[in-house]
Amino acid sequence: MELIIFLIIGALAGFAAGLFGVGGGTIIVPLLFIVFTRMDYSPDSIMHLALGTSLATIIVTSISSLMAHNKKGAVMWPVFKNLAPGLAVGCFLGAGIAGQISGLYLQLIVGVFLLWLGYKMFTDGKKRLDSNINSASNGNAVLPSKSKQLAAGGVIGVASAILGIGGGSLTVPYLTRYGVVMQKAVGTSAACGLPIAIAGALGFMVFGMQQEVNVPNTIGFVHIYAFLGISIMSFFTAKLGAKVAHMLSPQLLKKCFAVLLTVVGCYFLFKGLL
Template sequence: MELFIFLIIGALAGFAAGLFGVGGGTIIVPLLFIVFTQMDFPADNVMHLALGTSLATIIITSISSLMAHHKKGGVMWPVFKNLAPGLVLGCFFGAGIAGQISGLYLQLIVGVFLLWVAYKMFFGGKKQVGKDFNDANNNVMQLPSKPKQLAAGGVIGIASAIFGIGGGSLTVPYLTRYNVVMQKAVGTSAACGLPIAIAGALGFMFFGMQQEVNVPNTIGFVHVYAFLGISIMSFFTAKIGAKVAHMLSPQLLKKCFSVLLFVVGLYFLYKGVV
């Protein structure tokens, strides 16, 4: 039954990863939080296990998603190269920071963050989406300098580890802020999810092993069976989500993305307060 539940979570998370470029974490973290709570895992470890396992599964999800977006020409590889070093360093050490924060505070932090991003994305959708990555003369004009992109990657990496959501909730708004069209932002975000997931998963395993996690079938803050079940299913459904993303309008995609984040944010605030 547990494996079946993990497979269902993987199917939903994979589709969300391909559709929104969020690595599926916005689906995985709250659902794993519910499942791990029902499995009577220690309350102090539930949120950390949900975050660490989420990042581990995003390794597989992001590979499938970025391959699909790459075929559609949706990944801006020069931007990815600028962001990646900061993403890796930030996410690894962000896992260490998350390990020092109580589960209750993590729930509240994640909830507030998602509501803020949802608000910015929903109302930002009324504005013109902007030009593509390259203008008519094939010149890159929208994004900041390489050092600033590197710094942004570090911030996104730290936040991604704390939120366990693959970075899409920050990477997508960051890129669309500079007038990158939504499909390009989603595709590049999907690619950025890979270094985030690898560094974050290793960080949660490493820092989790420094603490006593009294839960079977875990490596640090990563649940092995949940990782396997979610990864297997999400690999296939991420491709479906990516195809759907390129069929929708940028405005509609933004609206759907913001509604998803809003619902998940409210859930975490509710669980943190009640």
Template sequence: MELIIFLIIGALAGFAAGLFGVGGGTIIVPLLFIVFTQMNYDPDTIMHLALGTSLATIIVTSISSLMAHNKKGSVMWPVFKNLAPGMAIGCFAGAGIAGMISGIHLQVIVGVFLLWVAYKMFFGGKKQATGSIDASHIPVALPSKPKQLAAGGVIGIASAIFGIGGGSLTVPYLTRYGVVMQKAVGTSAACGLPIAIAGALGFMLFGMQQKIDVPNTIGFVHIYAFLGIASMSFFTAKLGAKVAHILSPAMLKKCFAVLLTLIGCYFLYKGLR
């Protein structure tokens, strides 16, 4: 029964990721929080389990996304090489930081983050960089390598605490310096892989150190949830992307922003209550 529930979550998360153009973590974390709560897991470990499991599933989905964007030549590999080390180190460290934060405080933090994403989706996206930047060319407007490494570290830490692949942070960072949207999204998809791997390993390690009493887990990663969500989201993301081309993207994003607002308010209510 648990596996069926996780398959459904994976189907919804993948479809939403393809439909709305956002990472599955913004859907997976809230759904896992609700399911783990209904399973009567320890309230102080539920949020950590949701974050760790979300990052583990993003390993699979990011590979699929990376391959698709690379075929279109939209991955800026030189920029990826500058950002990736900091992201991996930052996300591993972020998992340790998240492990030290109480479940209630994590609910508040994630709630605020979801409201920020909702705001950006509802009111943002009107101004996009124009022009064309070749994937092998590093725009002159981008910061130096050390600064990119540092930025990657900050994005990595935040990604671990929010349980996401970092797209919500990497894309705005790149477009801010003049990278066209297609290249920013493609490079962000590539960056999602080191973030997810390092974050999942971190949540596994730090979770095992805390010796949580939850069945079918490795640290803060739920095995059944990982298998169910990863297997389904890999396929349904492509379906969501096809449907997105049929419907109005602007209306879709506004509808999803409303959904994220409700979920964010729910987390704030649970955490602040």
């Protein structure tokens, strides 16, 4: 039964990863939180396990989503090279920071952030995006300098670890803010999810092993069975999500993304405050 549950979570998360470029974390974290709670795991470890396991599974979903978006020419590789070092270092350090925050505060942090981001994405979705894909893809005319992109990657990495996401919730609005069309932003975000996921998963394993996690089948704050079940299914459904993403308008994608973030944010605030 547990494996079936993890496979279902993987199917939903993979589709979301391909559709929104979010790595599936906004789906995986709340669902794992529910599952781990019903398994009667220690309340002090549930949220950390959800975050660490989420980042570990994003390694697989980001690869699948990246391959699909790259075939469409939607990955801005020069921008990825500027962001990646900061993303990796920031996410590893962010895992250490998350380990020092209580599960309750992590719930509230995630809830508030997703509500704010959902509002921003919905309002920004009303604005017209730059339709010149060629100028957006080279990044020279509309994006900040390499050093500023590196710094932005560090901030996104730290936040991604604390939120257990592949960085799409930050990378996508960061890119669209400078006029990058939604499909390009989603494709590049999918690529950025890989260094975030690898560094974040390692961080939660390392820092988790320094604490007493009385939960079976785990390495630090990463649940092995959940990682395997979610990864297997999400690898296939991420491709389907990526195909759907290129069939929809940028404005519609932004609004759907905003609704998803708002629902998940309300859930975490509701559970945290109660």
